[in-house]
Amino acid sequence: MATPLMRQYHRIKAKYKDTILFFRVGDFYETFEDDAKLVSKELNIVLTRRSKDEPVPMAGIPYHALDAYLSRLVKKGYKVAICEQLEDPAKARGLVRRDVVRVVTPGTLIEDTLLTEDNNFLFSIYKHKEIYGFAALDISTGEFFAGELDFYGLNAEILRLQPSEILSNSKLNLDFQIKILAEEYYNDYEKILKEHFKVAELSGFGIGEYGLRAAASALKYAKENTMNDLKNITSLQGYFKDKYLILDSTTLKNLEIFHNVLGEDKYTLYHTMNKCETPMGARLLKRWMQRPLKDIDEINDRLDAVEELANKQLLQDSIRTILSRIKDIERIKTRVSLGRAAPRDLISLKESLKQADKLRINFESKILKNSASKIYGIEGIIELIENAINGDYPVGEGVIKEGYNEELDEIKRIASNAKLLIGKMEERERRNTGIKNLKIGYNDVMGYYIEVSKSNLSKVPKHYRRKQTLKNSERFVTDELKELEYKILSAKDRIYEIENKIYRDILKKLGEMIDVIERTAKSIAIIDVISSLARVALEMNYTRPEVDESMDIEIRNGRHPVVELYTDFVPNDTHINSDARFIILTGPNMAGKSTYMRQVALIVILAQMGSFVPADYAKIGIVDRIYTRVGASDDITRGRSTFMMEMVELANILNTATERSLILLDEIGRGTSTYDGLAIAWSITEHIHNSIRARTIFATHYHHLIDLENVLDNVRNYHIAVKETQDGLIFVRKVMPGGMSKSYGIEVAKLAGVPEKVVKRAKEILNLIEEEKVIEVRRGKKIIQTMLFGEENCSDILDEIKRMDIMNLTPLEALNKLNELKRKIENR
Numbered sequence: 001m002a003t004p005l006m007r008q009y010h011r012i013k014a015k016y017k018d019t020i021l022f023f024r025v026g027d028f029y030e031t032f033e034d035d036a037k038l039v040s041k042e043l044n045i046v047l048t049r050r051s052k053d054e055p056v057p058m059a060g061i062p063y064h065a066l067d068a069y070l071s072r073l074v075k076k077g078y079k080v081a082i083c084e085q086l087e088d089p090a091k092a093r094g095l096v097r098r099d100v101v102r103v104v105t106p107g108t109l110i111e112d113t114l115l116t117e118d119n120n121f122l123f124s125i126y127k128h129k130e131i132y133g134f135a136a137l138d139i140s141t142g143e144f145f146a147g148e149l150d151f152y153g154l155n156a157e158i159l160r161l162q163p164s165e166i167l168s169n170s171k172l173n174l175d176f177q178i179k180i181l182a183e184e185y186y187n188d189y190e191k192i193l194k195e196h197f198k199v200a201e202l203s204g205f206g207i208g209e210y211g212l213r214a215a216a217s218a219l220k221y222a223k224e225n226t227m228n229d230l231k232n233i234t235s236l237q238g239y240f241k242d243k244y245l246i247l248d249s250t251t252l253k254n255l256e257i258f259h260n261v262l263g264e265d266k267y268t269l270y271h272t273m274n275k276c277e278t279p280m281g282a283r284l285l286k287r288w289m290q291r292p293l294k295d296i297d298e299i300n301d302r303l304d305a306v307e308e309l310a311n312k313q314l315l316q317d318s319i320r321t322i323l324s325r326i327k328d329i330e331r332i333k334t335r336v337s338l339g340r341a342a343p344r345d346l347i348s349l350k351e352s353l354k355q356a357d358k359l360r361i362n363f364e365s366k367i368l369k370n371s372a373s374k375i376y377g378i379e380g381i382i383e384l385i386e387n388a389i390n391g392d393y394p395v396g397e398g399v400i401k402e403g404y405n406e407e408l409d410e411i412k413r414i415a416s417n418a419k420l421l422i423g424k425m426e427e428r429e430r431r432n433t434g435i436k437n438l439k440i441g442y443n444d445v446m447g448y449y450i451e452v453s454k455s456n457l458s459k460v461p462k463h464y465r466r467k468q469t470l471k472n473s474e475r476f477v478t479d480e481l482k483e484l485e486y487k488i489l490s491a492k493d494r495i496y497e498i499e500n501k502i503y504r505d506i507l508k509k510l511g512e513m514i515d516v517i518e519r520t521a522k523s524i525a526i527i528d529v530i531s532s533l534a535r536v537a538l539e540m541n542y543t544r545p546e547v548d549e550s551m552d553i554e555i556r557n558g559r560h561p562v563v564e565l566y567t568d569f570v571p572n573d574t575h576i577n578s579d580a581r582f583i584i585l586t587g588p589n590m591a592g593k594s595t596y597m598r599q600v601a602l603i604v605i606l607a608q609m610g611s612f613v614p615a616d617y618a619k620i621g622i623v624d625r626i627y628t629r630v631g632a633s634d635d636i637t638r639g640r641s642t643f644m645m646e647m648v649e650l651a652n653i654l655n656t657a658t659e660r661s662l663i664l665l666d667e668i669g670r671g672t673s674t675y676d677g678l679a680i681a682w683s684i685t686e687h688i689h690n691s692i693r694a695r696t697i698f699a700t701h702y703h704h705l706i707d708l709e710n711v712l713d714n715v716r717n718y719h720i721a722v723k724e725t726q727d728g729l730i731f732v733r734k735v736m737p738g739g740m741s742k743s744y745g746i747e748v749a750k751l752a753g754v755p756e757k758v759v760k761r762a763k764e765i766l767n768l769i770e771e772e773k774v775i776e777v778r779r780g781k782k783i784i785q786t787m788l789f790g791e792e793n794c795s796d797i798l799d800e801i802k803r804m805d806i807m808n809l810t811p812l813e814a815l816n817k818l819n820e821l822k823r824k825i826e827n828r
């Protein structure tokens, strides 16, 4: 028979079946039964039994360690329901009332200790046929946006945002863990959104129905789990992909924008460019990098701002000093509006706003001017916190400043008076009784007492009442002492109550000014990003790019922003325009082909996000999407071969690229036979050149492809020069016009330390192949297959046929001639 406590547990657990239930019992959060087994395994804590009579598996954690354990479970993707005691166990009659106050899921965190500086997105998907409505909500910052995408776009958006939790109305073939939500989360979308945003019409959002459904589900889910009405989420932005340069997931990966090939954060474009001083700035920089712009005016506005700060180093320095003193007020704002901000938060907010005030500088450029002008109305907040908050003290124990509330001050006066009187009383009683070591002490059990040592007991006056006998002394109380004690203790309770009420009021008042904090946080973020871009521009010697509607990508002395940090970098030029749209780039392995192609793409991305670029000069005709087909990595998880992966990616490029896109191809067709590969590479080049007409750089080993320059108008050959010396190859890393008709695979193999014998033999075989014009050599047999590439190999036979005078041949002679020709061909 279960005890009442376990019955209560089961009742609550039944409502939160899909979560781990943390059940508060005294100073512990306990888990029971299957939860306990799981938790003990995942957190490596002891699995015990509740009691001998009730052998339920149990594992508990001390209440003060909650956040640390929570964070570990949530990181592993678990949902945890926190069940609290809703009344003081000392005062409860019978079983303490308990209920769940919050369900913690990875995508709905607000606890500062569980969050990193990065955004923490909850992502929701509503699939309808081929349309994917989606919404991304970060309740820790209040950011919320929604839109509609196709499958590729959806995938890219997920990769970009790295959400902590993904919800969906239906099963999807994605590489991410997805939680299927009931239809009701999506169906009531009109009601959910209208009520939350207090609007009569949803059309104002400019977001399609499926995007709205996804948004509603995210909001409902977040509200349910936080058990909060999430007033901090004040707007829903439309996500319109036409506005941005699209970087799909493959491209983000290949260009190492946010993660390098090893999946780390360092040696990435973001890491290089992020010199932001505030978390708000760092998050915004990431957003700008995820979504470079296409609108020339908007890009130039950003560039103007970067230029302003890049040119004024003193101003830049002082702005950065100011920014470095600003805390994450975007997150504090959220905690204020959720009523969860701690005194420390308010102090940080006040100090940050004081700094923000200094950013109201007379800027020249539009964006900076605009941002500075939006920092206003902060005095009220600063004043309120300054007047009310005493310091980082616990609420109820002195957090409210003297002079803020009369009633509180009065009670504090009474309490401190009583304390003073007790202090005086000690003196007086020593005098009156003549007991020199008489002491007034305090403990939680007895309250105030007068302590007299055994040797002085005879001097104790009659009105002292004995309370406790210790080894060497006795403790007494008097009516007067108890009266003073009552004053002090009841004052303490009152102070606790009043301070809590005042504190809540302050949070409420701040909550009413939340738009001021939000506006200021946004301005700070923008100023921070601009100053970060200006700092990089200055430190790394970047230049302002020209951005226009042309088809040009003209770069002089361009550099790879990341590789240049750790090598002696050789800058290179790029000349792409409407006449020279398709670059075929040849050069041996290790020459720097991939680095060069990435460098071009990164410069385009930087330019369109409004940054200066690593080059002496750059002119970029707006690009609408960057495609990359780089390197070969097996996608073992999906069971696709390297070649298959390559073709899937190619299909995507060929089906969706436009004339405005930039395509980078590295070694197409490597995973198949040489003929196949060459044939595919050839026909893809023709197709992109003739039909898609996108700007393209194609790095290849197939030096046969350089012949295409003669056939296709807009193809240009370039190669990366190497020097051949007696000791082998030297890479000079210089991109030069013209194709390279030789590949240096064997030399590179030698450089890599392949044994001399193997290298020598490879050279022999290569000579054989080149002399005999064969391309396959099997098992030591010399010649197996004649190369039929191009007509010249049979030209002597063709000449012979041309020369033949058929009219003067007898049938037998003709037959003999035919036989002879056949034998000739067979012998090749």
Ligand SMILES: Nc1ncnc2c1ncn2[C@@H]1O[C@H](COP(=O)(O)OP(=O)(O)OP(=O)(O)O)[C@@H](O)[C@H]1O
Residues within 6 Å of the ligand: 563, 567, 568, 569, 570, 571, 572, 587, 588, 589, 590, 591, 592, 593, 594, 595, 596, 733
């Ligand atoms: N312009 C440059 N200046 C200095 N070092 C460079 C330059 N370009 C590339 N490198 C260095 O050369 C190395 C090889 O470059 P990369 O990977 O681009 O060669 P690759 O031609 O693409 O080789 P593969 O065909 O084998 O993939 C890189 O590690 C890089 O550090």
